[in-house]
């Protein structure tokens with residue numbers, strides 16, 4: 001759906017985007033993560049042909065943007081990081097204008113539909129100058145949905161929203177994906193990315209450090225798995241037997257909970273359970289605690305840890 | 316759909332929106348009324364001439380007042396064109412348009428047609444008003460009045476193209492307007508100074524002043540091909556000489572000028588980008 005090859009953008013001596021190879025598959029929700037100033041917006045602008053790349057190639061829908069400019073633009077919906085609206089228009093007029101621009105059929109019905117999806121239907125006759133920041137962002141989302149695009153590019157879509165708005169936009173993201181739409185979302189609200197995205201690309205200082213599905217990414221970053229066991233009939237023998245196993249890194253017993261840290265290479269829960277039983281202990285519950293995306297993100301970006309192979313492909 | 320159909324739609328939608336906001340705004344009415352009042356001063360002085368002397372010396376007494384009215388209108392368009400692209404870029408709304416199916420060609424043409432249609436509306440209103448005045452005052456109107464109206468549309472086209480070019484060059488609406496004013500003052504100053512110097516006889520001039528006169532004259536001649544008003548002057552001269560050849564070539568020159576400037580504006584927009 002989106003494919004870049006060696007995509008690079010320099011602003012004078014600053015390399016904002018550095019030899020970027022990203023791959024977004026049709027029908028997936030792709031999270032594009034990176035700290036402020038990492039180059040996310042610059043990348044998006046190059047995808048849309050609005051910043052000229054210093055080097056590199058881009059394919060959208062498998063095609064060159066320059067050769068199929070209008071067709072491709074018609075199939076994309078873009079929500080920018082900041083909302084720039086015609087403040088002297090009402091929501092209805094604003095969306096009406098864009099409905100004409102994208103030649104939407106049944107514009108009035110469609111406008112009401114998208115406004116109700118972002119919960120702004122009752123404000124449709126108000127001037128946009130009086131809209132709050134969050135409302136403007138939601139109206140931007142409504143504009144994105146208006147022409148039913150196949151690819152949605154959302155730059156920080158939830159940055160100004162309250163918890164209700166965040167949920168509305170999350171629901172929209174999921175619904176659009178259910179309809180088979182592809183979503184490319186840049187964000188640093190990692191909990192949201194974790195909830196919605198199938199795959200993520202992590203960019204820092206213009207360089208792509210990782211591109212992977214969430215589970216695989218976390219496994220690569222974490223070097224240990226923490227398993228928390230609720231236990232009855234604990235004895236010292238249980239701890240010492242566990243410690244003897246070569247995949248166990250540490251064992252701590254506290255408040256009738258046993259915390260076992262193991263290596264990441266496999267799921268060792270069954271073996272742990274067997275050891276505990278063999279010493280007369282009873283396992284009441286056992287949870288493997290994964291590291292969060294946020295933790296993985298911090299590890300990758302702070303250590304500038306590249307999880308890509310030489311060709312820039314996800315390993 | 317073809318590229319041209321996509322562009323036609325974008326031009327249509329954007330120009331319509333902008334015309335609507337012009338019609339709903341105040342500026343155009345203020346300028347139209349002001350221009351009308353100024354032109355009426357000239358009509359009145361012509362009328363006074365008739366009543367005092369009992370005879371009409373001018374052949375087409377309404378042509379000049381009409382010309383004044385539309386020129387003021389066109390100058391206002393120079394201002395709004397000059398602000399249009401830079402302001403929309405400054406506000407960030409230009410960026411949002413370019414997420415969608417539009418390119419610099421369609422955008423510049425949309426702005427061009429928007430201004431031109433506004434001007435046509437203005438010219439039609441003035442023509443109706445002047446027709447009524449002609450009936451009331453018995454001042455005659457003939458073919459040269461229509462030629463004047465056509466000329467004014469050509470003038471407006473080149474002025475708008477000129478304004479749009481400045482607009483695509485500048486970062487903010489303010490800089491582009493300042494640039495416009497500076498250029499207009501330069502055009503005017505070169506014209507006036509070379510006029511004064513040319514009216515002086517070479518005998519009374521020092522050698523340096525003669526060189527200055529030649530230099531200013533050359534500069535002025537050059538500027539007359541850059542300034543949209545230069546094309547207007549040549550058009551008026553052609554009409555008053557009544558030479559069909561000169562009229563045709565001055566029409567051709569204005570059209571070419573307009574096309575070249577629009578093409579440059581499109582290129583500048585591409586290079587300068589649409590982002591804030």
Ligand SMILES: Nc1ncnc2c1ncn2[C@@H]1O[C@H](COP(=O)(O)OP(=O)(O)O)[C@@H](O)[C@H]1O
Pocket residue numbers: 011014016034035036037038039040041042043
């Ligand atoms: N037009 C520009 N001129 C100069 N530097 C820019 C421009 N746009 C972005 N940058 C720089 O490029 C880097 C990446 O910016 P950006 O893509 O906006 O980051 P992000 O969206 O990830 O926060 C930043 O250091 C920013 O200052």
Ligand SMILES: [Mg+2]
Pocket residue numbers: 040041042081155
């Ligand atoms: Mg950004």
